[in-house]
Amino acid sequence: MASQWHSLVSQKLFMARTLLGLLDPSINSAGGRTNTEAEQALSREAAIQGSIELLLRSRTLLLVMIARLYQYRTEEPASLNELASLIGEATSEVVRLREFESRAGSWWNHLDQLEMSQSRPPATRKTVSDENIIAVSVDTGPDRSAASLQKTLSAMKTFADDLEEQHSEW
Template sequence: MASEWHTLASQKLFLAQTLLRQRPEQPGPAHEAHLQGCIELALRARQTLLALLANYYQHKHQRPSNLAELQALIGAEATDSRALAELENQAGSWWNHLEQLAVHQSRPPAKKKTVSDDNIIAVAVDTGPERSPEALERTLAGMKVFLADLAERHEEW
């Protein structure tokens, strides 16, 4: 059963990479659709990874939706729990990037204020997480490496 979850996670990552590579170069609705689709597939792959881990730890019918739920199932001291917790707290890691993207993607776009002579004030605008194709490619590649390492560790038993 674990191999099916691994296959599904790998498939989602492959589809995300394929969608990312086929995006139109010009900004517009199709470009945005490709980026958001890639992000959604990566988030789905992360959910599948959590189910895979639950399965590896003999919780075959559990589907944790986040790291806290996984840790409640397998223990916070389990090797894989600790590895994911480190990734969660490490700026620039694939897990941390996906967490930022999940939050950003689940919120409506910020309203842009109009500029006039009366309201010109310098303010920092939250631009959200890095959504460039290069950043998404790094995140997908990091996740793919983690998934391969995970399978190698667990499937040697």
């Protein structure tokens, strides 16, 4: 039963990887014509947002997979706190995920940042003129580059595969 959940997590991660592959600017649209700059920008943003959504869905499914590994057949935890209350705060999976959650730069932390930025409208930007130029550090949000998303995806896949391997040995 747990391997079905591992397959579902792996499928979502594969779909995200496929979308990230679309970020290659050499991709042409149907009919062999080259995409305009606006079409390329739109395709790129769609691929980024779609990949992020699949990564976030994969993380939620990963929590359900862990619950199934602990023989909880009907519960579907939607957050790490829900998983911890279900299987216990001291379980190795929760301990490892809490570590990822608190470590800056981890795949879990990166997903938290992406989820927050994807769930809010973009910040409005002031127009720049000679009278109002001031050097200010602006929060640019989380790294949404294909390389960064691929790194997060690979780390999640490794974590899911390790869990599946560890629990299938029992």
